[in-house]
Amino acid sequence: MKTARVVIVGGGFAGLSAAKTFAHKPNVQVTLIDRRNYHLFQPLLYQVATAGLSPAEIAYPLRSILSGITNIDIVMGEVKEINQTDKIIKTESNNYEYDYLIMACGATQSYFGNDQWEGNAPSLKTLEQATEIRRRMYLSFELAEKEANVDLRKKYLTFVIVGGGPTGVELAGAIGEITRFTLSNDFHHINPKHTRIILVEAGSRILPSFSPELSSQSMRDLEALGVQVWTDSKVTNISEDGIQIGKEFIEANTVVWAAGVGANPLNKTISSNLDRGGRVIVEPDLSLKENPNIFIIGDQAHLKYGVDQTPLPGLAPVAMQQGRYVARLILNELKDKPRKRFFYVDKGQMATIGKSKAVAMFRGFEFKGFTAWVGWLIVHIYYLIGFKNRMFVLIQWSWTYWTFRRGARLIVNKDWKSKKD
Amino acid sequence: MKTARVVIVGGGFAGLSAAKTFAHKPNVQVTLIDRRNYHLFQPLLYQVATAGLSPAEIAYPLRSILSGITNIDIVMGEVKEINQTDKIIKTESNNYEYDYLIMACGATQSYFGNDQWEGNAPSLKTLEQATEIRRRMYLSFELAEKEANVDLRKKYLTFVIVGGGPTGVELAGAIGEITRFTLSNDFHHINPKHTRIILVEAGSRILPSFSPELSSQSMRDLEALGVQVWTDSKVTNISEDGIQIGKEFIEANTVVWAAGVGANPLNKTISSNLDRGGRVIVEPDLSLKENPNIFIIGDQAHLKYGVDQTPLPGLAPVAMQQGRYVARLILNELKDKPRKRFFYVDKGQMATIGKSKAVAMFRGFEFKGFTAWVGWLIVHIYYLIGFKNRMFVLIQWSWTYWTFRRGARLIVNKDWKSKKD
Numbered sequence: 039m040k041t042a043r044v045v046i047v048g049g050g051f052a053g054l055s056a057a058k059t060f061a062h063k064p065n066v067q068v069t070l071i072d073r074r075n076y077h078l079f080q081p082l083l084y085q086v087a088t089a090g091l092s093p094a095e096i097a098y099p100l101r102s103i104l105s106g107i108t109n110i111d112i113v114m115g116e117v118k119e120i121n122q123t124d125k126i127i128k129t130e131s132n133n134y135e136y137d138y139l140i141m142a143c144g145a146t147q148s149y150f151g152n153d154q155w156e157g158n159a160p161s162l163k164t165l166e167q168a169t170e171i172r173r174r175m176y177l178s179f180e181l182a183e184k185e186a187n188v189d190l191r192k193k194y195l196t197f198v199i200v201g202g203g204p205t206g207v208e209l210a211g212a213i214g215e216i217t218r219f220t221l222s223n224d225f226h227h228i229n230p231k232h233t234r235i236i237l238v239e240a241g242s243r244i245l246p247s248f249s250p251e252l253s254s255q256s257m258r259d260l261e262a263l264g265v266q267v268w269t270d271s272k273v274t275n276i277s278e279d280g281i282q283i284g285k286e287f288i289e290a291n292t293v294v295w296a297a298g299v300g301a302n303p304l305n306k307t308i309s310s311n312l313d314r315g316g317r318v319i320v321e322p323d324l325s326l327k328e329n330p331n332i333f334i335i336g337d338q339a340h341l342k343y344g345v346d347q348t349p350l351p352g353l354a355p356v357a358m359q360q361g362r363y364v365a366r367l368i369l370n371e372l373k374d375k376p377r378k379r380f381f382y383v384d385k386g387q388m389a390t391i392g393k394s395k396a397v398a399m400f401r402g403f404e405f406k407g408f409t410a411w412v413g414w415l416i417v418h419i420y421y422l423i424g425f426k427n428r429m430f431v432l433i434q435w436s437w438t439y440w441t442f443r444r445g446a447r448l449i450v451n452k453d454w455k456s457k458k459d
Numbered sequence: 460m461k462t463a464r465v466v467i468v469g470g471g472f473a474g475l476s477a478a479k480t481f482a483h484k485p486n487v488q489v490t491l492i493d494r495r496n497y498h499l500f501q502p503l504l505y506q507v508a509t510a511g512l513s514p515a516e517i518a519y520p521l522r523s524i525l526s527g528i529t530n531i532d533i534v535m536g537e538v539k540e541i542n543q544t545d546k547i548i549k550t551e552s553n554n555y556e557y558d559y560l561i562m563a564c565g566a567t568q569s570y571f572g573n574d575q576w577e578g579n580a581p582s583l584k585t586l587e588q589a590t591e592i593r594r595r596m597y598l599s600f601e602l603a604e605k606e607a608n609v610d611l612r613k614k615y616l617t618f619v620i621v622g623g624g625p626t627g628v629e630l631a632g633a634i635g636e637i638t639r640f641t642l643s644n645d646f647h648h649i650n651p652k653h654t655r656i657i658l659v660e661a662g663s664r665i666l667p668s669f670s671p672e673l674s675s676q677s678m679r680d681l682e683a684l685g686v687q688v689w690t691d692s693k694v695t696n697i698s699e700d701g702i703q704i705g706k707e708f709i710e711a712n713t714v715v716w717a718a719g720v721g722a723n724p725l726n727k728t729i730s731s732n733l734d735r736g737g738r739v740i741v742e743p744d745l746s747l748k749e750n751p752n753i754f755i756i757g758d759q760a761h762l763k764y765g766v767d768q769t770p771l772p773g774l775a776p777v778a779m780q781q782g783r784y785v786a787r788l789i790l791n792e793l794k795d796k797p798r799k800r801f802f803y804v805d806k807g808q809m810a811t812i813g814k815s816k817a818v819a820m821f822r823g824f825e826f827k828g829f830t831a832w833v834g835w836l837i838v839h840i841y842y843l844i845g846f847k848n849r850m851f852v853l854i855q856w857s858w859t860y861w862t863f864r865r866g867a868r869l870i871v872n873k874d875w876k877s878k879k880d
Contacts, residue, residue: 075601075870092513094867101645111647114601132605156876166875180496180535184553224522226532446515449496452873454587455577
């Protein structure tokens, strides 16, 4: 039996699916490299940012998930260089030789050339960012509560979310719920219901990947929660004081960036065949044109697909299917079987807007309201890694659903030292 | 009916008990000031440091706990000055007038004049410190796993805990369990069982506030988990490389400080009547000798008690009873009733050493092993604030108990920014 050394970079949906497919295969020795020691269930990150869930409920140690699998080595490290000639991956501390390389590093946030905005408008891709947003949001209510100046109080109670995709919509909906229900009895000098929540979208409608009807349904649902939806609105500046949207300047203490998707800086070193957004354009079998032993999967890849050759969207089901596909392709190739092209089974897409409200599309069918929400709940709980987390999240959500309470409303600082140096 | 404005500083066990006793009393207007927006269940902080529990499972927002109580104002802020003459408390942003002042700020960690040690040996008083210890500990295993140099690997796999009180003992026991059970199948290049865990105590025995028999029982329990217990051992230096204990230098990547209890820096401004450790010496009714309208309770106070006039220990039951007592005293005084002295109902003390092992003392009775452990479990779950947290912690612990898994093993960074400035 032929053997191979496989290096997988990235333990997200794509990389982890590939790794799991290789589990216990005696002829494949796998090294999984990730900067983090955990797999993050990114679709629920907005719940951490709004204190509905704790970090550990949506993040699970890679070593736990892959515990006891002897043919998979896990390395916590950052890839610094890919040597395609000698087939070596270099991290800050070690080198790893490979016969096959699977890159599944995901995407980053793009500020469209305005990286200086990040300090005043965190994005929502990592646990650290989620707890930072949580800190800013709940701190704003605390500052407003003790502020006598009306203008400043208004500034503290203004939240702006940039980007009308699923993340922005779900975040805005959750903040709407919090101000209307969770915090309703908790303050004496402010009324959290008076919080101004603005969802800013540059395009003509929110959730542009959904049908126009579902877009306007979700807009109505957001407005019922007190969220102002500003479409056709372009952000031109973000500062400590607030955000410039077209000709209007909005004073705001909390701005969240959920807009552009950026490319991984590694991509430039992998291939010269990149799309406008910097993603690597891959062959129908997800490999590099110039190097068939390197595969790019998940959000890092641009795969022209279907009759109209549009790129597949950056969704978890796409990533997971690509991970499994590439692993099986390699296992088959070791048995001298020929490669087949990647085939995507459409799992639809969905977004939730607070309690009992969601929109979903699945193979031409559209769902909204309570039905869509229950579907959303089942899918997300089902896909959460590990039996325990699923159970925990279910309990946590039942609790939030019935009581509107959010347990994880902790304002945690970055600095842990008690004494100054 | 006489009315009064009461300011409570600190939302720990002492301050929160006082606040709850004042809830819905129409003649008392309370302001509760805390630097944090949550109440922290400190006895379980070592569980967060070892990834057994998530921060939100032992910390609960003060506004949730006191939600809907209209006569209690909550202020997130830091006290900068106490003006006893004008009866005003000053925070960084506001002033608060009081008729009665209840100080319940707790204690800090003392490095015995070596504050420079903190960077290499965090203590365990706050959530930030707990997640920092968690980060260092789990990062050490990751670094060891990919380290070829045997000496460095040994350094990564050496954990030193300074201080043989309940916190140090519980932390050492939990780390012992983790290395023996939780991580046993998770690494391929190191064996976590070879981790060296040293508990250092300057005195002649660990848990000195327990009986000598329970001390030696807990020492045997720790040793069964692979913990080396070094008594009569004095720490003379802590650096990046390790820790100097007497004549021996131990190379260690993770050192935790659970030794000295320090005084709140505010104490000096409150009274000139301090004990050697800097705690405020109070009257039998917990008030200041020079100012009967100011009360000091919980870990911040030194109350000479009983026939031998020894100070009461810094335990949660003492703090809670003092909080309730002072609140009732004030309510009675508003009805012109005379003050009575504080009377402490002994609730005993306990410490746990891993699965099914604990020691406990209660009014002359001693317990150990499984019985003590079940007692410990019941008491801690009972006292956890809020129905939800209690239920969650119970589920979490049952899970940990049966599987030895620890879900919160997340190495989370302090920096949340993705781009460099």
